Amino acid sequence: MSGVSSAGADERRSFAASRLVAVTAHSTLLHTEGPRVDVERSARHVRQDGRDTITIALVLRGTQYFEQGTRGGRMAPGDISVTDSGRPFLIGAYEDYEEIRLSVARTAFRTHVGEPEAYAGRLIGHGPLNTLFATYLRSYAALVPGMTEAEAGIAVEGTLHLFRGLMGAPPGDVTADALRSLAAVHIERSLHDPGFGPDALYRALCVSRSRLYAAFADGEGVAAAIRDARLDRAHRELSAPAHASDSIATIMYRCGFTDASVFSSAFRRRFGTAPRDLRTFNT
Structure with a gap:
């Protein structure tokens, strides 16, 4: 060179x-x-x-x-x-x-x-x-x-x-809707990583922490959005025939959860049923 x-x-x-x-x-x-x-x-x-x-x-x-x-x-x-x-x-x-x-x-x-x-x-x-x-x-x-x-x-x-x-454009010129949309794409791509959280997200999107948090201010916040995305994916996989042979633990880990009791409690709060009950209903 x-x-x-x-x-x-x-x-x-x-x-x-x-x-x-x-x-x-x-x-x-x-x-x-x-x-x-x-x-x-x-x-x-x-x-x-x-x-x-x-x-x-x-x-x-x-x-x-x-x-x-x-x-x-x-x-x-x-x-x-x-x-x-x-x-x-x-x-x-x-x-x-x-x-x-x-x-x-x-x-x-x-x-x-x-x-x-x-x-x-x-x-x-x-x-x-x-x-x-x-x-x-x-x-x-x-x-x-x-x-x-x-x-x-x-x-x-x-x-x-x-x-x-x-x-x-400079981060301040990006609309909250556009930032949430970009964040949603990156969250979906990173759900397998249990260490992925708000800090990793704002760095990946090249915006300040305060700008990211402001974009999610109308909801429960950035961490909750990531948690709910993990739960939604788990719900989809537990309901899908293509994943019928996967254990609940396998799906849990694949969605970024590492603690079974935390996963089960959060799942029940969001969907009103336990992961095992949903799996039984769909088999």
């Missing part, structure tokens, strides 16, 4: 990455699978090569980190970062990883997204819209080798417009 210094954490094996590189007049795309590595772009690199690109990186596998100025953080699969080649940065992977990096000219980023200085060093935690962006970027990576320059240009513009939508 030119313009940076890199070092593998394990000197006993050389850095051997599988990499797809697609260079067009509009962008450079790297789809990389490799071992743990640390990469630094120093002020000397910036002065020497004069590169002037903005890079959007999507983590597909493994845990990474990045730092640019006073921004950065630890990245998990699904997280997205933005780096500016015109400033020093550090990036790396704690373990074997897979990622996609799309680099575009500063002028293109400014035209289709916004001022690069406002985005450089930003970390976008995994959320519902990240999945959509990841699907688009994966598709672009797979198809770009066969594209014409004109087709690649259209695809890059589409990627940047989608990224701008992903970044969204």
